[in-house]
Amino acid sequence: MSLRVLVVDDHAVVRRGVVAYLEALADVEVAGEAEHGRAALDHLARAEVLGQLPDVVLMDLQMPVLDGVAATEEVVRRFPGVKVVILTSFGETERVHVALERGAAGYLLKDAGPAEVETALRAAVRGEVFLDAAVTRRLTQELRAPRVGLGALTAREREVLVLVAEGRSNRDIAAHLAISERTARTHLSHMLAKVGLSSRTQAALLAVREGLVPPR
Template sequence: MIATEAVRVLVVDDHAIVRRGLRAYLDAEPTLEMLGEAVDGQDAVARLTQWHVTGSRMPDVVLMDLQMPRMDGVEATRAIVRSHPELKVVVLTSFGEAERVHAALTAGAAGYVLKDADTDEVATAIHAAATGEVHLDSAVARLLARRMAAPKTGLTSLTSREREILVLVAQGLCNREIAERLVISERTARTHVSNLLGKLQLSSRTQAALLAIREGLVSPPT
């Protein structure tokens, strides 16, 4: 994705008023483009499949509600990540849905944003997912970090370089920024991130960031 291009977003929510509000905001934000909307997870999966088959423009980020009829956000996230691994899913959540958010992250979601967040934070969360960064709400991050199961292999399986990169991921740096910080190539940074996710049996940078918080490698965001 070219840096100057607007991030294309598919909004998935079963409440028409929520979709309408998000459309109004996204249409007014030049760095974001609402590519379409879906009424639930099943509708989202069907639309993405149709767009892919017909060669239509695909979204960069799917903004996904969690509680929906027919197919909820967790199941839809799992289906989308499996069929379209290049897409990033950001879940819409409330403070009391930590268990559902944890399930969505386990299913492959790249991040989350609170439903009562201001519009600037929604944009920040979407852009973070699109560029491979991590955006965490401090209160939810603390809850999620406590709920994370310990990886079977543990941090001891990581090399010193991988542990260093895990900390930088938790601080919200993307691969390009990690490469600049460590004076390595972006490809090497990407490889290290992929390796540490594999060793820790995690599916996203957000999960890695939460693990780093839980293990005390970094402090929760303020």
């Protein structure tokens, strides 16, 4: 089954480059393009009426009319089945943090290769985490999670944190720990609450920063 992707970036050259990458991938379909967040939301609203929502939105951060952070929040709120992966550059770490807090599933550097793009998209759809190693190093230096949070985790919650950072889905975590998927989700929810974070990606960054797993 094809993975449908909406590409959102105000720079036409960047947008066309990303589209060209996607079109070269097997089983990936470009669902459309948008030059800013408002245009992306309008596209999604029309697609929803037609029953043709994309699986993933590749979202730039700095755009006119409606920027990527605000647009991400709206996509997550209005179209919860659509994942958002941020397209970022090294100078945007603060904005990436905020976008992750607003519900983005992951992030990619704009100069990422086709294989990385495909890996990140498919990980987002599966509910897994893809961390671009170069961006991860920068983000973990600035992660705003309280360090004391890790000490509050149970041994099982710590295991779940490590498995999340390794990119495992809830199903994989459940199988690895020989527990139900529902119990895995409960452990994940408790773990996120204790460390003061709201997404799997933020949790994975925390695990890298604290040395629980190596940067990938």
